[in-house]
Amino acid sequence: MEPRRIVLAVILMAAVLVVTPLLFPTPKLVVGTGLVTTDSLTRADSTASTPVSISPTVPSAGAVPPRVMAPGAISAGAAPVTPIDTTAVTTARAIFRTTNRGAALIGAQMQQYPTLANRSRTKGEPVELANPGDRLLAFRLVTPGDTVPLDRQQFRTTRTEVDGKTTVRYDATVAARAVSITYSFLPDSYRVHIAATVAGAPPSSYLLVDMPPGFRSSEADTTEDHQHLAYAYKPDKQNAKGVAFRSLDPGERKIETGPITWVVAKNKYFLVGLLTPVGQPGFAELDVTGGVRASKQATRAQATVVTPLRDGAASFELYAGPQEFTRLVAVGREFETSNPYGGWLQGVVQPFATLVIRSLLWMKATLGLSYGWILVLFGVSVRLLLWPLNQRAMRSSMAMQRIQPEQQAIQAKYKSDPQKLQVEMMKMYKEHGMSPFSSLSGCLPMLIPLPVFFALFFVFQNTIEFRGVSFLWLPDISIKDPFFVLPILVAITAVALSWIGMRGVKAGEQQKMMMYMMPAMMLFIFFNMASGLNLYYLVQNLASLPQQWLISQERGRAMAPLVRG
Secondary structure, three states: OOHHHHHHHHHHHHHHHOOHHHHOOOOOOOOOOOOOOOOOOOOOOOOOOOOOOOOOOOOOOOOOOOOOOOOOOOOOOOOOOOOOOEEEEEOOOEEEEEEOEOOEEEEEEEEEEEOOOOOOOOOOOEEEOOOOOOOOEEEEEEEOOEEEEOOOOEOEEEEEEEOOEEEEEEEEEEOOEEEEEEEEEOOOOOEEEEEEEEOOOOOOOEEEEEOOOOOOOOOOOHHHHHHOOEEEEEEOOOOOEEEEHHHOOOOOEEEEEEEEEEEEEEOOOEEEEEEOOOOOOOEEEEEEEEOOOOOOOOOOEEEEEEEEOEOOEEEEEEEEEEOOHHHHHHHOOOHHHHOOOOHHHHHHHHHHHHHHHHHHHHHHHHHOOOHHHHHHHHHHHHHHHHHHHHHHHHHHHHHHHHOHHHHHHHHHHOOOOHHHHHHHHHHHHHHOOOOOOHHHHOOHHHHOOHHHHHHHHHHHHHOHHHOOOOEOOEOOOOOOOOOOHHHHHHHHHHHHHHHHHOOOOOOOHHHHHHHHHHHHHHHHHHOOOOHHHHHHHHHHHHHHHHHHHHHHHHHHHHHHHHHHO
């Protein structure tokens, strides 16, 4: 292998293994001017003492209310009228809990997903999304001149069951207006239709919906779970965008004006999302603010969705459940992109990640094997598909090695005459049926698998289908190998590939050094990566060994006359 190809290989591997998480940084937040002052610096946290209120921005005439109170505050005269109660609605997929205190959604339990965490919770019990004391959805009513938070207003509860569909309606008189909020729970689903009506609501009235300020972690690796805490949203006719909790300093604020098709709050595997009904205008605004940090990890933030009250009414859809790819696709409105992959390269990375996950799901449905074996077969399939291209590239590299002495002689002879050197080099390439680009073609196989690796890198971050899947000694292919066997095997097979690749080649000191440096770098990078990603890469290396051996044998036969000469 030529030294310049080794250098290029190092650069490519560094790009894949080291720079991948850095290639797609969260864009720097830009503070905008919102339709409604949402006072989102107040944390929706049961441990907070006194709500923190910010002075509102000056509204445009007739467009926005002049005063907005913080979440948790209550305007004068709003007194409880009924006792506080909680209503639990059980569907085939989840148990939703709402309360008549503010007509809020206070919990969602995932019936088919067990808790994997073993701290402070019983391992194996159903996943609960809400943190203790938090609300998954809370409401505020904005009218010109005033904001009324509903979180301490007691509503009257009416529950009805029709054809297996449960509806919970909350009614109250708020600021002399009849207010109604209705939840319609779809059977065998994680979806809920929510409608709000405000009798006599004047023009330029809004309903503010406060999203979850955090999630209860149910994962074995809670640190990694917290690193995925984020809000995401899809502006109309644009790609989805994400705002990670960790990208926001405490109190840092971002305002995104509408129309916005959907907004989600999410951790690694679950999300709570609001979607505008198909064919209706999008949300008017999203206001996101960084939360207070009790440690280095950012586990709190605040997001408020602003939706106009049109003729005193607003409606939207709720999805509170797992990030199952097929289920998110079925929701429509590009909801499956609620994990925006790739940052500024989203237009390239997201479609490729979608293709990879579709392929893995198809293989799972067709073959009925566990995802561990699916990854093994996927790795072998990718390597077999690339076999002809690899073969051609390796032979091109061998041809370059054969003409290298002649090439060096020409370069030495015409080093003082660049024009003549170029003519003679082109003549030499033509005689051997090659071109100046033949040396680069040997690196092409290194470039082709990169999109697959990029896609898998992102897919393993949020694909709930891999969650808790065991394989051989691995308790969960979505997290790192607890015994670090796979990253060590990846490094060992990388050494084997390098050693076989240099058989029959007179290796210099630089090449010998790279034979060990590359595997060492791979060991370092793969050490804490998902074991499933390690498994895929190990299979790739193992599947490459036969081809590398055959090519080395062919190279030995081709180079033998040169060695004897």
